[in-house]
Amino acid sequence: MTFRPTTRRSTLAAGAAAIAGLAMPTVLRAEPAAIKIGLIHPVTGPLAFSGNQCRIGGQMAITDVNAAGGIKTMGGAKLEALLGDSQLKPELAASLVDQFAEAGAAGFTGCYASSLGLAATQAAAKYGLPFSIDSGVADSLTTRGLANTFRLFPSATVCVNGAVDELAGLNKAAGGPVKTAVLVHENSEFGTTTAATLKEKLPAIGIKVLDVMPHATPTRDFTNVVLRIKEQKPDLVIISNYLNEYVLLIRTLKQQRVPSGIFSVFGGGFSLKFAKEQNDISEDVLDFNNWQNPKAPTTAAFRKRLDAAGVATTYEVFFGYYAVKLLADAFGRAGTADKAQVVPALGASTFYPDMLPYNPTKFVNGQNQGAQGVGLQVQHADVKVVWPDQFADAKAIFPRPKG
Amino acid sequence: MLKYWPVLLVVAALLPLASSSQFLVNLAMLTAFSALLGQGWNIACGFGGLTSFGHAVFFGIGAYAVAIMQTRFGINPWFGLPAAAVLGAAAGAVLGAAAFRAGLRGSYFALVTLAFAEVFRILANSLEITKGGLGILIPLHPALANFQFDDRREAYALVLAVLAVAMGVAAWLRRSRFGARLVAVRENEDAAAALGIPLVRTKTQALALSGAVTATAGVLYAQMFLYVDPSIAFGADRSVEMLLVAMIGGAGTVWGPVLGAIVLHLIQDTARLLIDTPGFAPMLYGAILLVIIAFMPNGIAGLRLPALRRNRVRDA
Numbered sequence: 001m002t003f004r005p006t007t008r009r010s011t012l013a014a015g016a017a018a019i020a021g022l023a024m025p026t027v028l029r030a031e032p033a034a035i036k037i038g039l040i041h042p043v044t045g046p047l048a049f050s051g052n053q054c055r056i057g058g059q060m061a062i063t064d065v066n067a068a069g070g071i072k073t074m075g076g077a078k079l080e081a082l083l084g085d086s087q088l089k090p091e092l093a094a095s096l097v098d099q100f101a102e103a104g105a106a107g108f109t110g111c112y113a114s115s116l117g118l119a120a121t122q123a124a125a126k127y128g129l130p131f132s133i134d135s136g137v138a139d140s141l142t143t144r145g146l147a148n149t150f151r152l153f154p155s156a157t158v159c160v161n162g163a164v165d166e167l168a169g170l171n172k173a174a175g176g177p178v179k180t181a182v183l184v185h186e187n188s189e190f191g192t193t194t195a196a197t198l199k200e201k202l203p204a205i206g207i208k209v210l211d212v213m214p215h216a217t218p219t220r221d222f223t224n225v226v227l228r229i230k231e232q233k234p235d236l237v238i239i240s241n242y243l244n245e246y247v248l249l250i251r252t253l254k255q256q257r258v259p260s261g262i263f264s265v266f267g268g269g270f271s272l273k274f275a276k277e278q279n280d281i282s283e284d285v286l287d288f289n290n291w292q293n294p295k296a297p298t299t300a301a302f303r304k305r306l307d308a309a310g311v312a313t314t315y316e317v318f319f320g321y322y323a324v325k326l327l328a329d330a331f332g333r334a335g336t337a338d339k340a341q342v343v344p345a346l347g348a349s350t351f352y353p354d355m356l357p358y359n360p361t362k363f364v365n366g367q368n369q370g371a372q373g374v375g376l377q378v379q380h381a382d383v384k385v386v387w388p389d390q391f392a393d394a395k396a397i398f399p400r401p402k403g
Numbered sequence: 404m405l406k407y408w409p410v411l412l413v414v415a416a417l418l419p420l421a422s423s424s425q426f427l428v429n430l431a432m433l434t435a436f437s438a439l440l441g442q443g444w445n446i447a448c449g450f451g452g453l454t455s456f457g458h459a460v461f462f463g464i465g466a467y468a469v470a471i472m473q474t475r476f477g478i479n480p481w482f483g484l485p486a487a488a489v490l491g492a493a494a495g496a497v498l499g500a501a502a503f504r505a506g507l508r509g510s511y512f513a514l515v516t517l518a519f520a521e522v523f524r525i526l527a528n529s530l531e532i533t534k535g536g537l538g539i540l541i542p543l544h545p546a547l548a549n550f551q552f553d554d555r556r557e558a559y560a561l562v563l564a565v566l567a568v569a570m571g572v573a574a575w576l577r578r579s580r581f582g583a584r585l586v587a588v589r590e591n592e593d594a595a596a597a598l599g600i601p602l603v604r605t606k607t608q609a610l611a612l613s614g615a616v617t618a619t620a621g622v623l624y625a626q627m628f629l630y631v632d633p634s635i636a637f638g639a640d641r642s643v644e645m646l647l648v649a650m651i652g653g654a655g656t657v658w659g660p661v662l663g664a665i666v667l668h669l670i671q672d673t674a675r676l677l678i679d680t681p682g683f684a685p686m687l688y689g690a691i692l693l694v695i696i697a698f699m700p701n702g703i704a705g706l707r708l709p710a711l712r713r714n715r716v717r718d719a
Binding site: 048090099126192 | 424425426430433528529535536537538540542543553555624627628629630632633634675676679681682684685
């Protein structure tokens with residue numbers, strides 16, 4: 001071994017190598033920039049509970065994606081939430097889209113209420129940024145030709161048609177005991193549209209609509225409505241309204257001993273809490289609604305996770321969760337957060353929300369054709385899926401037992 | 404420098420037009436829009452002392468008028484602007500004539516306006532022409548010819564222009580005979596009647612003028628957000644926004660609604676931007692409102708900014 005004296009050149013070379021070596025871990029450690037997603041919901045005001053549930057679901061999805069190593073095709077890029085409270089003001093929802101777009105949002109989810117979603121999706125369309133609707137059932141959200149808007153979940157029409165199918169199936173299987181119905185609905189967009197569609201479709205399945213009774217939200221006393229129902233003796237009372245009025249109406253029906261069966265479409269108060277804590281009035285009540293797939297292997301663990309976090313198990317959490325996951329999947333397949341590639345990736349998406357009772361995903365004009373609601377019933381203080389058979393974990397009790 | 408504050412305010416209002424930030428322009432636009440709503444209320448209620456809790460009725464009439472005209476009859480929404488103003492004025496005249504002939508004033512008139520707005524909300528929820536609770540979705544065709552804006556700066560410029568007209572109406576009220584009669588009615592109806600001022604006609608005319616301005620704001624809203632439903636159009640919170648803006652800024656002054664809108668939006672938007680905790684921003688907003696109402700009963704204009712002071716001296 002020969003000793004070579006230190007020269008200026010060798011010192012410079014060694015220094016450069018040392019600096020390069022020191023810098024290497026930094027290069028290796030450098031993470032790709034986070035992908036920002038705007039989560040816009042009404043987390044204060046009259047829809048705060050449901051808006052918060054959607055937000056919680058979205059945040060859980062971001063946590064899960066990041067914990068699983070981020071978006072792998074983008075070098076493990078992490079997702080970052082930009083949280084916005086739109087209250088119940090469409091102008092505020094649009095303003096939040098502007099704010100987040102300028103903060104670098106690559107996509108949006110939201111907005112629970114259709115009126116907010118209409119304003120927000122339209123604002124996002126001006127930037128060409130993808131918008132994944134989490135809850136908001138108005139058909140117009142995806143039928144007005146905005147190329148950036150996608151809904152993984154069912155629209156109002158899909159759900160009401162599903163409810164009519166379920167009712168037809170149950171009635172036929174039971175020998176057709178239900179021949180008449182009274183519709184009670186809240187008088188804004190959701191209740192009015194639902195009742196109008198039911199009124200049009202029920203005669204075709206052999207159910208005569210005796211009366212349609214709209215009511216305002218809030219309504220604090222249903223005695224007169226229930227007395228009118230009692231007088232008409234319908235086989236079924238079909239309800240579409242929000243939480244407080246839903247519970248109050250069913251309580252009044254029970255107190256007045258109305259013998260009719262109770263079926264609701266998007267029953268606002270139909271939940272696990274309603275089934276467990278108000279079982280004196282909730283037992284046997286049928287509802288057609290968004291729900292999770294009880295047969296999916298991951299659902300029970302997700303529900304435990306919600307219980308542990310003190311979060312109520314409602315469909316909004318699942319919707320918020322999968323709305324973000326849909327975007328994350330599109331980022332992953334596009335390998336970029338560039339809207340020009342993410343929007344087509346969403347359009348071609350077959351991302352399947354495994355905890356929801358859906359058919360395979362296929363987007364047509366931004367609407368997932370595989371999305372559907374399911375028939376539910378309170379049985380033994382629990383919510384059971386009773387329709388369709390493919391996802392059912394119990395048999396429907398129909399018609400309602402007397403007494 | 405302070406004596407030039409109206410000039411500075413106008414320059415500040417024009418600055419966002421040079422900004423490329425759609426978010427900033429949108430904030431400026433919503434502020435100007437609030438000022439316009441406040442000015443609509445201020446014309447009848449600030450200058451004339453009418454206590455209206457249901458001004459949303461005029462806003463809703465304007466919004467629905469333009470939405471129905473274009474979706475049902477295919478009429479270009481630009482024609483909806485004057486038509487809505489006429490309808491708003493007609494609604495103001497009918498409401499005013501009915502209420503003032505019956506001698507209603509103060510809290511009784513407030514209740515009637517509240518009920519009037521609620522009746523319209525229920526009608527909009529029930530009638531086929533308004534598409535009931537479903538609301539009316541205006542088809543998206545962004546083009547200036549369709550009164551739809553791709554760039555928020557265009558919408559902001561239009562809101563500023565309409566606000567300038569409304570400010571012009573308020574300034575005219577301050578200087579005209581009609582305005583003087585209105586202020587006389589506000590200060591003492593019996594004395595005004597003794598001087599020969601026709602009370603019913605004066606108040607009805609003021610309400611019609613106010614209805615026209617507020618209905619125009621409704622048209623702008625419908626064309627900016629392209630969706631109207633009964634709660635958005637006739638909801639009580641819209642009426643509250645109008646009277647808050649005018650009262651916080653200074654009811655019965657030309658610049659009051661503008662100052663009120665700036666302060667309220669500054670509080671609201673800054674709190675929203677800086678604080679993430681749900682509910683904190685509205686709470687802070689409410690607390691600051693209480694402070695302003697408690698310590699500035701005449702609104703911000705009551706602080707006697709130089710130009711306003713000159714006006715007051717002239718009034719005296």
